[in-house]
Amino acid sequence: MNGKKLIALALSLCLAGSITACGGSTGTEQKAAADGGSAKTQLNVATELTSATLDPADDWNSWFVMRWGALETLTRFEDDGTVSPWLAEDWSVADDQLTWTIKLKENVTFSNGEPMTATKVQESLERLFEVTDPNKGGNGNPWNYFTYDSISADDEAWTVTIVTSEPTVDLPGCLAYPWYGIIDVAGSADRDIAADGPICTGPYCFVSNDPEHDIQLVKNDNYWDGEVPFETVNVMKLGEASARAMALQDGSADMGINIAASDRAVLENAGTYQIDVTGGNRVCNWFINFDGVLGNDTLRKAVITAIDGQTVCDVSTGGSYTYTNNVPVPGYDLDNPYSYDPEAAKAMLDEAGIVDGDGDGYRELDGKNIDINIVATTSRQQDVIAQAYGVQLEAIGIKTTISMPENAVDLRVSQGFDLMFNNEVTTPTGDPENFLKHWYGKITDTSFNYGNYHNEEYDALYEQLIGEFDTEKRTEIFTQMQEILMEDVATICSGAYNFNLCSAASVEGVHSYVCDYYWVTKDITPAS
Amino acid sequence: MKKNTRFAVLSILVFLILAVAFLADKIVPYDPLSASLSDAFQAPGKEHYFGTDALGRDVFSRVICGATTSVYSVLILVAVILVVGTFLGIIAGYFGGAADAVIMRVGDMMIAFPDLILAMAIAGILGPSLKNSMIAIAAVSWTRYARLSRSLVLKIRNRTYISAAEISGSRHSRILMRYMLPNALPTMIITAATDIGTIMLSLASLSFLGFGIQPPTPEWGYMLSEGRTYILSSPWLLFCPGLAVFITVVIFNLWGDCIRDMIDPNATEKRRKKRRKRR
Numbered sequence: 001m002n003g004k005k006l007i008a009l010a011l012s013l014c015l016a017g018s019i020t021a022c023g024g025s026t027g028t029e030q031k032a033a034a035d036g037g038s039a040k041t042q043l044n045v046a047t048e049l050t051s052a053t054l055d056p057a058d059d060w061n062s063w064f065v066m067r068w069g070a071l072e073t074l075t076r077f078e079d080d081g082t083v084s085p086w087l088a089e090d091w092s093v094a095d096d097q098l099t100w101t102i103k104l105k106e107n108v109t110f111s112n113g114e115p116m117t118a119t120k121v122q123e124s125l126e127r128l129f130e131v132t133d134p135n136k137g138g139n140g141n142p143w144n145y146f147t148y149d150s151i152s153a154d155d156e157a158w159t160v161t162i163v164t165s166e167p168t169v170d171l172p173g174c175l176a177y178p179w180y181g182i183i184d185v186a187g188s189a190d191r192d193i194a195a196d197g198p199i200c201t202g203p204y205c206f207v208s209n210d211p212e213h214d215i216q217l218v219k220n221d222n223y224w225d226g227e228v229p230f231e232t233v234n235v236m237k238l239g240e241a242s243a244r245a246m247a248l249q250d251g252s253a254d255m256g257i258n259i260a261a262s263d264r265a266v267l268e269n270a271g272t273y274q275i276d277v278t279g280g281n282r283v284c285n286w287f288i289n290f291d292g293v294l295g296n297d298t299l300r301k302a303v304i305t306a307i308d309g310q311t312v313c314d315v316s317t318g319g320s321y322t323y324t325n326n327v328p329v330p331g332y333d334l335d336n337p338y339s340y341d342p343e344a345a346k347a348m349l350d351e352a353g354i355v356d357g358d359g360d361g362y363r364e365l366d367g368k369n370i371d372i373n374i375v376a377t378t379s380r381q382q383d384v385i386a387q388a389y390g391v392q393l394e395a396i397g398i399k400t401t402i403s404m405p406e407n408a409v410d411l412r413v414s415q416g417f418d419l420m421f422n423n424e425v426t427t428p429t430g431d432p433e434n435f436l437k438h439w440y441g442k443i444t445d446t447s448f449n450y451g452n453y454h455n456e457e458y459d460a461l462y463e464q465l466i467g468e469f470d471t472e473k474r475t476e477i478f479t480q481m482q483e484i485l486m487e488d489v490a491t492i493c494s495g496a497y498n499f500n501l502c503s504a505a506s507v508e509g510v511h512s513y514v515c516d517y518y519w520v521t522k523d524i525t526p527a528s
Numbered sequence: 529m530k531k532n533t534r535f536a537v538l539s540i541l542v543f544l545i546l547a548v549a550f551l552a553d554k555i556v557p558y559d560p561l562s563a564s565l566s567d568a569f570q571a572p573g574k575e576h577y578f579g580t581d582a583l584g585r586d587v588f589s590r591v592i593c594g595a596t597t598s599v600y601s602v603l604i605l606v607a608v609i610l611v612v613g614t615f616l617g618i619i620a621g622y623f624g625g626a627a628d629a630v631i632m633r634v635g636d637m638m639i640a641f642p643d644l645i646l647a648m649a650i651a652g653i654l655g656p657s658l659k660n661s662m663i664a665i666a667a668v669s670w671t672r673y674a675r676l677s678r679s680l681v682l683k684i685r686n687r688t689y690i691s692a693a694e695i696s697g698s699r700h701s702r703i704l705m706r707y708m709l710p711n712a713l714p715t716m717i718i719t720a721a722t723d724i725g726t727i728m729l730s731l732a733s734l735s736f737l738g739f740g741i742q743p744p745t746p747e748w749g750y751m752l753s754e755g756r757t758y759i760l761s762s763p764w765l766l767f768c769p770g771l772a773v774f775i776t777v778v779i780f781n782l783w784g785d786c787i788r789d790m791i792d793p794n795a796t797e798k799r800r801k802k803r804r805k806r807r
């Protein structure tokens with residue numbers, strides 16, 4: 001290498017160094033501000049996920065409209081799973097089990113200063129059902145939770161009356177679901193709701209939404225529930241978990257959403273970060289295709305017996321999941337009839353004649369090599385779980401093939417799998433009825449009962465839920481349903497996802513709720 | 529002499545890479561697929577030179593065995609592109625007319641898109657697998673070879689000795705094999721040798737993005753993708769396969785340059801003159 005080349009290399013290194021230094025300067029300045037140099041007026045959030053639009057009726061966007069602190073619902077979930085009032089003050093159901101009267105808080109205003117009257121609430125709910133009407137090409141999402149015969153408003157009494165089409169036991173829970181967030185329909189009429197966001201009641205209002213880069217919000221000057229702590233909120237999209245952790249480390253983010261377990265340990269060691277982890281109600285479970293090779297009872301039971309779910313959760317995913325003992329809905333304390341015992345799994349297969357007849361190291365079923373097709377994605381470490389399962393099944397002589405297709409939804413509906421990942425909130429409305437519907441055998445197509453599972457006893461229990469308002473009885477039914485699923489090995493439940501919010505010392509009040517609808521809240525304040 | 533020494537050293541390094549790729553199964557201390565879940569995330573040490581991954585697999589063994597997948601798939605791919613691209617280019621250049629128009633317009637269509645983006649689209653449609661990602665890269669890379677070989681053929685197409693061969697009744701196949709191919713081949717081989725590194729990176733990129741090889745088979749691009757989640761806590765999962773890609777690509781690129789200097793010294797001289805002119 002000649003002298004000129006050496007000089008060029010040295011200059012390049014200097015340039016790279018200076019670029020790195022420039023990159024860090026923003027964080028340093030913000031750190032200084034957080035350390036007391038000046039009052040902190042902007043909350044910086046690093047997120048993995050954003051929504052394509054800001055229309056709460058569109059797809060799953062309402063989650064994010066709520067998560068960024070703009071949208072609020074009539075009711076909300078507490079960490080113990082109970083439903084408490086939010087924009088509503090109280091509610092009651094008539095003896096007909098159909099007529100619900102919801103009393104509203106009288107001091108709520110939208111961000112444009114308009115009071116949240118009963119009529120406004122009625123218009124908001126009616127718009128949601130109108131826009132999502134499956135008969136008119138809408139997504140039909142809110143229709144899956146409840147449908148109504150009428151909604152009426154009494155502005156003087158501050159009450160809204162909803163008459164549901166069928167008894168809907170968990171209506172207060174349904175109303176806590178972000179889809180049912182309240183917006184000012186008339187006030188948003190001259191806005192492009194998808195791009196600019198609707199007029200809501202939350203502490204912050206949208207300024208811009210660039211889902212691939214950042215989302216900007218400002219303080220709602222007309223907020224009804226106390227002082228809003230920050231003037232602005234800047235939500236940065238950082239898809240890589242490590243990038244979010246680094247954003248926290250260099251001070252460019254005050255709050256990081258869903259930091260990987262391995263990175264949390266690094267932050268924890270640093271000692272200056274608040275890490276709030278919640279074993280929420282989101283699970284990773286695997287649908288089993290009963291029309292495929294796993295339709296064989298013995299094979300299915302051997303598979304679950306060969307899987308060491310505890311180690312997969314604690315070690316392979318680094319604690320990102322909490323093992324639920326194969327219980328589908330977290331929070332139910334049930335015995336797993338097929339606890340981890342690889343030798344028992346082998347014996348089970350040997351006894352059923354599922355053995356390696358051709359000496360290739362893999363067992364055969366009905367003369368054909370067993371090859372379990374595990375379909376996963378890289379989201380939430382499902383690929384790691386799939387590989388760990390593959391390793392454990394290999395140990396009992398069962399071959400697996402892992403596929404990670406671009407569009408897994410098509411494969412799920414067309415049953416192009418033996419084991420198919422699922423990552424789902426089990427109690428979105430406070431109740432697992434909708435989640436447990438995945439195994440309701442009277443759904444004849446595979447649009448929801450993806451594995452085509454059938455059990456008459458299970459179906460009868462599911463039907464008992466309809467119109468059952470007694471919480472204890474419902475819990476009993478849910479317990480029995482899950483016991484059947486576990487006995488039949490109708491699904492493999494990897495564990496409950498440990499959702500987390502991590503924050504730097506610059507802010508206080510960050511809390512990871514069991515129900516992960518609430519991320520940016522009025523309770524997050526600059527550090528005192 | 530200096531040039532020859534450089535070529536000899538690089539050839540030895542290339543040979544070492546190929547030998548490692550060929551003998552990977554025999555020289556690794558552990559089975560690259562064998563996992564011990566309780567041994568996950570062990571830092572590099574005497575027992576595991578490059579540490580272990582999330583499933584307790586030995587990263588050193590996976591990196592070495594990844595060479596088999598990465599190096600051989602790239603060599604096969606380059607060979608296929610070289611043969612197909614050169615063949616189509618020679619046909620287009622020699623016959624001209626409709627054959628030329630069809631081949632080159634298809635080629636133009638392919639180069640209208642950025643290589644990797646088009647390869648991602650093709651691999652996405654075909655489904656993620658090593659074979660499909662190789663097809664995707666072949667589909668976007670052959671045009672370069674076709675255009676080059678066509679231009680080389682056009683340079684001699686109207687020479688008198690070609691006309692003489694035609695007039696004397698030589699078959700097209702003989703002219704192609706006797707005159708056209710030998711004329712194009714040295715340049716095509718140089719191009720292929722210098723392309724090995726680039727294609728290795730393209731293949732690793734597709735695997736990194738999830739369009740390539742599927743787990744648990746070890747492959748450097750996919751290992752990088754798996755390891756990036758642990759960059760803060762277990763950086764060896766990212767750096768070890770990254771270093772393997774880096775070293776291999778650099779060696780193949782330098783080796784390709786050396787071959788070019790050896791086979792086509794005129795081109796090297798021309799480049800030097802150009803550089804001097806610029807100064």
